[in-house]
Amino acid sequence: MLKGRHLIEPGNLSLEELERLFVLAGRIETEACLQDACRGKVLATLFFEPSTRTRLSFEAAMLRMGGACLGFAEPGSSSVAKGESLVDTVRTVSCYADVIVMRNPKEGAALLASRYSSVPVINAGDGGHHHPTQTLTDLLTIKRLRGTIGNITVGFCGDLKFGRTVHSLAKTLSRYPSIRMVFISPPELRLPSYITSGMLVKAGIDYLETDQLDKVMGELDVLYMTRVQRERFFNEEDYVRLKDSYILDRKKMKLARESLIVLHPLPRVNEIAPEVDTDPRAAYFKQVKYGMYVRMALLSSILGVESC
Ligand code: NCD
Numbered sequence: 001m002l003k004g005r006h007l008i009e010p011g012n013l014s015l016e017e018l019e020r021l022f023v024l025a026g027r028i029e030t031e032a033c034l035q036d037a038c039r040g041k042v043l044a045t046l047f048f049e050p051s052t053r054t055r056l057s058f059e060a061a062m063l064r065m066g067g068a069c070l071g072f073a074e075p076g077s078s079s080v081a082k083g084e085s086l087v088d089t090v091r092t093v094s095c096y097a098d099v100i101v102m103r104n105p106k107e108g109a110a111l112l113a114s115r116y117s118s119v120p121v122i123n124a125g126d127g128g129h130h131h132p133t134q135t136l137t138d139l140l141t142i143k144r145l146r147g148t149i150g151n152i153t154v155g156f157c158g159d160l161k162f163g164r165t166v167h168s169l170a171k172t173l174s175r176y177p178s179i180r181m182v183f184i185s186p187p188e189l190r191l192p193s194y195i196t197s198g199m200l201v202k203a204g205i206d207y208l209e210t211d212q213l214d215k216v217m218g219e220l221d222v223l224y225m226t227r228v229q230r231e232r233f234f235n236e237e238d239y240v241r242l243k244d245s246y247i248l249d250r251k252k253m254k255l256a257r258e259s260l261i262v263l264h265p266l267p268r269v270n271e272i273a274p275e276v277d278t279d280p281r282a283a284y285f286k287q288v289k290y291g292m293y294v295r296m297a298l299l300s301s302i303l304g305v306e307s308c
Pocket of ligand 1: 053054125131134164165226227265266267
């Protein structure tokens with residue numbers, strides 16, 4: 001379905017393609033198919049920024065389909081430390097691998113890589129810009145837990161300025177029917193205006209911006225919590241001042257609907273108290289599992305081996 005294609009931002013996939021990936025992920029989960037589909041294929045993971053879930057779920061996805069993985073989790077151990085350019089690194093690695101998954105602190109890095117790679121490039125996060133495979137994970141989780149993606153109010157809480165998972169998810173949700181969005185952040189960490197006025201207004205999305213989580217808790221079907229992105233701040237003082245702006249705890253959960261689902265791309269730092277983990281509405285660890293299935297679906301589709 002997606003054979004040979006790059007995935008740089010969620011807009012690269014149509015709603016129909018998203019749906020087909022979710023159906024395939026469901027088959028992989030329930031029928032355990034594609035176990036050998038990637039035998040002989042090689043995935044390269046080039047991570048210029050820290051990662052646990054994204055890198056390991058891609059590697060787990062490839063290994064579970066019989067493929068192999070190589071790459072680096074830390075650029076200091078590669079020729080990047082000698083001053084090699086991103087373009088040369090990608091040109092080189094595309095001689096060894098069938099698909100490249102890359103995370104880089106610079107916005108636009110994945111797009112640049114895709115222009116020089118001879119194999120498909122999947123963006124695993126480019127600075128504060130996009131993180132399309134986290135969006136696949138988030139949407140599949142909503143779909144599995146609610147049955148459908150449309151007709152919901154989604155609250156995004158935390159660092160909406162630098163959080164690339166928020167940017168990708170809000171942009172993609174704006175293509176689904178009857179979505180209302182509530183953006184909860186301190187004024188300094190509001191969603192960039194290129195997304196609010198540039199995309200949401202144009203798409204006719206009903207949205208609200210507020211700094212009060214308590215006041216909107218009862219309106220939400222999905223609450224997407226995020227960490228304050230320390231590494232993207234210009235000074236530590238601002239980070240320290242803003243880092244604990246919102247802490248979701250049992251008391252706040254009492255204000256929410258019984259049907260709420262709480263998502264978080266993880267890692268969490270302090271923004272969800274561990275006491276919330278046992279609440280049936282906490283879905284962030286289920287989300288981790290869906291992330292692996294949807295990455296299996298994506299890899300098999302991009303490699304053209306997805307029939308199952
Ligand atoms: C996110 C990221 O890297 O943007 N993590 C992830 O991939 N699940 C979120 C974050 O780091 O806060």
